[in-house]
Amino acid sequence: MAGRFQRLGEAGRRSVSIWVDGEPVHALEGDTLMVAMLNHGDHLRRSEFDPSARAGFCLMGACQDCWVRTEEGARLRACSTPVQENMKILTSRLEGTWAELT
């Protein structure tokens, strides 16, 4: 799958492996989850209101359009969370509303 983002520079940083919905995703040290995930695919998650795909909006931690979660259920803003080796990210939401999951 072609990514929504395309890396144009700084490709010499150390590689970091993360997992998104069980699939390996290649990232580079210093990438945010958003950069890693959108270099790999075309969206970050599904909307909680309809079946549409979401890929973030503000890119600076304000709009809350980029929520993803860890396998343990912690919510993360993909645009402001740096990747860490072996992170396991899920793009689907848990049952319930986001407000109930904080």
Ligand code: FES
């Ligand atoms: S894209 Fe707006 S908070 Fe992450």
